[in-house]
Amino acid sequence: MSNGGAGRHSSLPGFGLTMGLTLTWLSVIILIPLAGLFLKSFELSLDQFWGILTSRRTLSALKISFGLAFAAAIVNLVMGMIIVWALVRYRFPGRRLFDAIVDILFALPTAVAGVALTSLFAQKGWLGAPLAELGIKVAFTPLGIFVAMIFIGIPFVVRTVQPVLIDLDAEIEEAAASLGANRWHTVSKVILPSLVPALLTGFALAFARAVGEYGSVIFIAGNLPNVSEIAPLLIVIRLSEFRYADATAIAVVMLVASFLIIFAVNRLQRWAQTRIPAHWRLIK
Amino acid sequence: MIEVKNIVKKFGAFAALDHVDLKVANGELVALLGPSGSGKTTLLRIIAGLDWPDAGEVSIDGENALAHGASERHVGFVFQHYALFRHMTVFENVAFGLRVQPRAVRKDEAAIRARVKELLDLVQLDWLSSRYPSQLSGGQRQRIALARALAIEPRILLLDEPFGALDAKVRKELRQWLRSLHHEINVTSIFVTHDQEEALEVANRVVVMDKGRIVQIGTPGDVYDNPATAFVHSFIGESIVLPVEVRDGCVELGGKPLNISADGVTSGASKLFVRRHDMAVGPAGSGAFEGAVRHVRTFGPIQRAEVALSAGEGTTVIEIDAPRDRELQPGDIVSLHPRRYRIFAGQD
């Protein structure tokens, strides 16, 4: 306990120095640049701000980014749950390999993912060709954006839910089964509710990531204004036109949205911490 | 010599140490005894420089210790959970204090090796020198932690519950070992314990703490025979405790006068403390209490009897230790008289 933060009161040396350096570095790299963004947005009058946001092109871009990210996060929620279930509960050839490669999605540079997905889903691509025969066009359409967003969101759901399912006490299920619940009831009434906080956290993280995603989306998107143009791309376009005000306004909206999501995730995690152990305590 | 004056240490609004004064003379081995949370560790950490008091003074050999940080105080500290460096061998752990000395006074490698060997011999663990801490037993870790602290030739040695994490048998062995070690190296030492038996057996002097204050300082015999407060009496050694009432110098139990002196207490609700073996058993009508023997167990030279005192409304059951010269039987009506006892005012 360092009263008032003075290093003198702790047994270990260096608090003042390291804290000072930390705050300085944090300010220089993160806080001042972010503050600059908000400061810039204050140069706009409310009318101007509103005008930019409600222009057709901006509105479309925001709708596409948020709408498709939401839809992709829902797919991720369902598919993530299925993947986690298969990886944790079943034994099948290649299971450990499939488990390991989920992390590739975190490590693969987004530009690489972008060009790879595009060539995969292009009209002559390995998956694009068969899909084209069914009359489905993925690359260079909003569907392509959707696919890319699923791609970058899926590891967030898998990696937040997986540890929780692994830690879930076998006794819970046995207790439910011994009380006469059939398998469906056990899963839907006992297991899934215990996973809800983790699932929601994974959903929120996937959603936040997809909203801001740029690299893996722009190659496959087609980037047609009002149709397949995402908000981050519009920021880049406005910057290249030196329309800083427009870029700033869009950025502020996106930033505030992601802060809200982060706040929600934090609340979720606190909720999960208080809720799940209590739930287990009842069983044990 | 360690001198602690008027130390106050607060955590938020809570006073962990509340005006503590303590003097430890050169070569003494002092036990700091008290219940959990009484501030023992906090006091030790302040002396070592690992914590800072909000008020008060600490001096070591007449020098203001608060002017120096922990690394300059030359205080050997043995942590409750040993705090051995887990990535270093036993040898390197013990050598650490020698290796980090300023270049000007640092010993050369050969001298360091010799010194470490000497210390490992002292704690009788020379054969473990290339092991890692995770490969040692609890008692061995304890002794290595001690050797490590001694390596810097500390002016004083502080041990925080040195045997706290060990099982009863190992504790007993190490106790005697610590006392003979202290005899051998004779460094001024304070050790913390909440085991009163350990304190009485090992130390020259015992310091009893409660709720951040020192409540008594004395030799083990002193503290045991003349406890300063009701707390000390009940904390050290087992006691029979009876709620009594003092009225005009007369001691009453449940409205019945006991015919013993009030031990300086003038009036009001009080507590009577008697050691089990200080209750003399006599024929009915001869002592302060009357009671019926309920149950007797004998072991060794004594017999332990449960006696139901007939005092006022209801009965109080006490346990006494009597010599076996006169066998007690369940059902006997006996008279009990406290050979030595203490009365402290207040009911808590």
Place this chain on the structure above:
Amino acid sequence: MNQPQILITSAREDLRTEPRIIRVVLIAMAVTFLTVFVVLPLVVVFAQAFSKGVFAYFSALSDPEALSAIKLTLMVAAISVGLNLVFGVIAAWAIAKFDFRGKTFLISLIDLPFSVSPVISGLVFVLLFGAQGFWGPWLQANDVHILFAVPGIALATIFVTFPFVARALIPLMQEQGTQEEEAAISLGASGLQTFFRVTLPNIKWGVLYGVLLCNARAMGEFGAVSVVSGHIRGETNTMPLLVEILYNEYQFVAAFAIASLLAMLALITLVAKTILERHLDEGQLPGD
């Protein structure tokens, strides 16, 4: 595992699993999904890169533009990993070894870059240093180049990779507590001696872990760097940016050749990460 336990386990499995048909369907869905979204993209990168043969692949990589992009990427990664390593360790020391008010808040500030869109991470530096930015006119007057030059690229990369090292270390150091450091101090060690001889050996795998993830992101960052780079050929293009340029010019072999290097970086990172995680788990065994 001994006999009785196997019996118990199988009884438990019976109770805790689904009908065979459901199992097969779920496994098939998971495997198909992961194949489409992970395996195929990786395979397609290498397939495209080598589609015109090994010679074309290596000549694409030895193109001067490619070499300059590789050089720039390595340099920017070295700068940003180096700085974030030093400050990450410093921040972790302050946060994990001391108690102070507002600690959780400080940690969420450090986490901030994780939740900012890469494009915005670049944009903030354009607003500061761009021609119409806060300090743009001054920089121009004094002929200092930050935007569309290495410093800007490095700054954006540092921003994006800011949390990695600190986040890898804080939980580890909090779990290890301050006991060993206190012991070192009381044995006469100075602050630096304590850090280098006691703390650092205990966190070295964590440091490596943070550096590994930080480096993967630093080399692969696209959005933020794209905004501040200016895409000057042979000068301010990092490998991901070059992938974009070549791809947009329909030089697919060259684009995927560079991409294959980045994909290999991801694979190596993954393997190294798995190994490090094993070390980190071992480090948490009772070593007391």
